[in-house]
Amino acid sequence: FAHFAPWIALTALGGLAGSLALVQWRRLRRVLAVWAACGLLGAVAVVAPELAAATRSPPPARPTGDTLRIVQYNAFGTWNRDPEGSARVILAANPDIILLQEVRRGAGDRVERLLRRTHPHGTPADSRSHAVVLSRRPGAAEETVADGLWLARFRTRTAGGAPVTAVSLHYVWPDPLEPQAGQRRSLARRAATLEGPLVVGGDFNLTPWSAAMRRQDGALGRLGLTRRTRAVFSWPAQPVMGLAAPPFALLPIDHVYARGLATAEVRRLPRTGSDHHPVLVVLKPVSPPSP
Numbered sequence: 001f002a003h004f005a006p007w008i009a010l011t012a013l014g015g016l017a018g019s020l021a022l023v024q025w026r027r028l029r030r031v032l033a034v035w036a037a038c039g040l041l042g043a044v045a046v047v048a049p050e051l052a053a054a055t056r057s058p059p060p061a062r063p064t065g066d067t068l069r070i071v072q073y074n075a076f077g078t079w080n081r082d083p084e085g086s087a088r089v090i091l092a093a094n095p096d097i098i099l100l101q102e103v104r105r106g107a108g109d110r111v112e113r114l115l116r117r118t119h120p121h122g123t124p125a126d127s128r129s130h131a132v133v134l135s136r137r138p139g140a141a142e143e144t145v146a147d148g149l150w151l152a153r154f155r156t157r158t159a160g161g162a163p164v165t166a167v168s169l170h171y172v173w174p175d176p177l178e179p180q181a182g183q184r185r186s187l188a189r190r191a192a193t194l195e196g197p198l199v200v201g202g203d204f205n206l207t208p209w210s211a212a213m214r215r216q217d218g219a220l221g222r223l224g225l226t227r228r229t230r231a232v233f234s235w236p237a238q239p240v241m242g243l244a245a246p247p248f249a250l251l252p253i254d255h256v257y258a259r260g261l262a263t264a265e266v267r268r269l270p271r272t273g274s275d276h277h278p279v280l281v282v283l284k285p286v287s288p289p290s291p
Contacts, residue, residue: 050208054230066160067264068283071095072201072229072254074170074276077130078106081238082273087114089272093280095119096158098134099168099201099256105130107273123152123168131168131202147186148172148179153194162285164261165194169202174212180205184212188219197260197285200225203276204255224259228281232268238275249277256281 071090080086090098098119103112104127112132116125119134123141129150133141139156152168169187174180191200200220206213208231217227233249249268254276256266261283269278 070281073278074101074203075108075111076274077102077108080107080273083110086272100132101170147182149183164197167200201256225257234277237271
């Protein structure tokens, strides 16, 4: 239930207001108000650290004048309602690298083919993986699968010539627990084998205030990878499971980690034909400290 903490907080707030305004029996009103207040405080305590982190400026670094623009996007496979519009929104952000998931079926495949016109390099178009890395600039691609997790990996350079490796992935849902837990362990083991500046992004199907995400932040943090997406609410952006689309995204489940790069900008992009918003992360290669 931790994933839905913000909405538990809103529900508890509504319950608190309703109990105070509508319940006439004083004792029952008091019990309901205390229950709602406890739920509200508990949910706020879970979410508050992530919201606070989103308001803080990134730590000072030694960024160069070079930039690396990354777009993270789950294309929603067969169910993408507007492949052409999706590609336009992504390209309007002028990305150097695009991290895609759910692209090997139907409309998702159309999104990938449109984006390959301007980003012809990356992981192979004929791969069985539903996770893809696309790049403006050439490089070396590799795909691996272990513990049910495909990693699409592409080593390239920024416009200024700095080396960088980009990884795209897609976790299963966190229920049941073990399949995704195995994927998280697999990511940490495989990321430990990669050297140099690194970007790891995807649809993690995890919210930042969940215990699973905190464990992942810790495991990847020991490898120098820090999460740059803080409280970026990305899902849902379209109707899902037969329900009408909400007026705003409810959960932040698309994330980008990076190492050896300073954060310049993070923002959610407009709705597309997918049930996920694209997320833009702008990074800057970091100069080595002066001797």
